[in-house]
Amino acid sequence: MWRELFAPQWVSVHGLVTTLALGIYLANSHARKQRRHPSAAIAWFVSLALMPYLALPLYLLLGSRKIPRNLVGLHVQPTAAAMKPPGLSRTQILASTLGLPPASTYEHFELHEDGRQARQSLMAMIDSATTTLDICVFVMGQDALGQEVALHLIQSAQKGVQVRLLVDGVGAYLGGRLNWRALTDAGVHVSRFVSPFLSPLPGRTNLRNHRKMAIADSCRVWMGGRNLAAEYFEGDPSRRQPKTAWTDLSFVLSGAIALQAQNQFHQDWTFATQAQRQEPTAPPDMTVAAPCVQWLPSGPDQAEDTLYTLLISSCFAAQNRIMAVSPYFVPDATLQMALTLAARRGVLVDLVLPRKSNHRLADMARHAALRELTAAGARVWLTPEMIHAKAVVIDDELAMAGSANLDERSLFLNYEVMVAFYKPTDIEQFAQWMARRRQSAQPYEAQATSLLRELLEGMVRWLAFQL
Structure with missing residues (x-):
């Protein structure tokens, strides 16, 4: 033989x-x-x-992890260096070369302290929509929260609001069997973003839409890290297996930035449904107002690894502090080096993670990076509860918050979106939010490891997060 x-x-x-x-x-x-x-x-x-x-x-x-630009549309061309207006921050200058939307303004900003406030804000936004309501989410749960959202969407559609719901093709199976028929029968337009069994383009089955946002009337956007399921808000004790509330982060912005969110949703909806491409809505002239926020999409529809590039650059440039919160921490070698070198040169590096996340492989894969960081002087804080928030603060110059985790899938494969905040008072709000989460956390203590343990951690990283 x-x-x-x-x-x-x-x-x-x-x-x-x-x-x-x-x-x-x-x-x-x-x-x-x-x-x-x-x-x-x-x-x-x-x-x-x-x-x-x-x-x-x-x-x-x-x-494949990038989509040809002619199949996506709505791209902003990189700004020529000679045409950059004076007074831009380092992040804004770099973002302009990556083809990202220009920095914008907002009329109102609200950071939610907890799941109760986030839920009330979301329902109020849905109910306040008068013409259009667009929601993009990774998971929509078959639980009390998911059913409440569905009911409010149905009521909005019955009032004559154009309601569109875009759920990721894999995430649609993770939240349970929601009654999609009731939504469509009421006039809600529902679509799945790239079904794992029926991808519109070959080689893209594992590229998931992890963005989370709700846009009302093209002028208000609710967004952050929360999926539309009970555990991301207040939990659901009524279930046979009760859902415990996680700690998560979300916020509301109104004004010009919401137009950029609306254009992003149009792009994702068009790709998912293969509908006729719409021309993006032009934002109002920003020449009289100092830009204080910036829309930061990242993923297969961007020619560059935008969020990763901005994060690396900001960490290397940090002078005083780097604060970050994420449910999973599996950085690549370059991000790990940027954080480690920052800690070694005296930058205060604080990283907030859950003691145990909902993904055990991610927990196992993070230890090598955490050992190196703490040895360099960084502080790692482990919260007793699951924390699903995603945000980064760099000095007093930049805060980024949204849907992206500090792992290689979010930074290199998923469709993600963050918002950059440049106003010092807004940056401090995120810093204080993370500081309050740290109060109940315990510092990470590196344990002695064996060769077998290190080999196992390396195997988990290589197998679970590279392909």
Whole structure:
């Protein structure tokens, strides 16, 4: 049997398949400008070389992470360096070269302290919509919160409001079997963003829409890290298996920034439904107002890894403090280096994480990075409850908050959106919010590790977060 398996003709066939697989990988990466993180590129190359029969189908199904720009639309062209107006911050200058929307203004900003306030704000926004209401979310739960949201959406549609609900194609299965028919029968337009079984484009099945936002009348946006399920707000004790409330972060903005949120939703909706592309709504002239917020989309629909680039640049430039909160912490080598070097040069680095998250693999994969950070002088705080908030504060110059976790899937694969805040009073609100979460947290204490433990952690990182 073994002699037949290693017969010259089979060896030749295997060599041909391997060459074909590697050729497809290289040609696709070049033609589609598929730049990858080095470790992910190595993982794909080695897998295709050693296991082409298994790796090639997986690559064709999951391998692409950027969408051709002509299929997306609504991109802002990078600003030429000579045309940048004076007085912009480092982040605004860098963002302008990445093709991101220009910094904007807001009329009102409200940061929610807890799930109760966030829920009341969301329901009030839904009920206040008079013409349009657009919601994009990763998960919508079959629980008390999900049913309450569905009821309010139905009532809005019955009042004549155009209501659109966009749920991620994988996330739609994670929240339970919601009664989608009741929504559509009431006039709510519902769509799933890239079904895992029916992707509109090949090679994008694993690119999930993790954005979370609700836009009313193109002038108010509710957003942050909360999915529309009970655990992200106040919990649901009435269930057979009660849902405990998590700590999460969300906020409301009104004004010009909401127009950029509306354009983002149009882009995502058009891609998901293959509808006719709409021209983006032009924001009002900002020349008389100092821009204080900026829309930061990141993901396959952006030519660059926008959020990752801004985060790395800001961490290397930090002088006094870096504060961050995230449910998962699995940084790549460059982000880890930026945080470690900041701590070593005297920047106060505070990282708030849950003691135990809802993803055990992520918890196992984070320890090597946390050991290195604490050894460099960073402070890591572990909260007793699950914390699902996502925010970063750099000095007194920048705060970023939204949907992106500090892990490689959020920074390199998912569709995400954050908002950058430049006003010192707004930045301090986020800093104080994180400081209050830290009051009940315990400092992380690195434990002695064995070689086997370190190998296991490395395997988890390589397998779970690179491909």
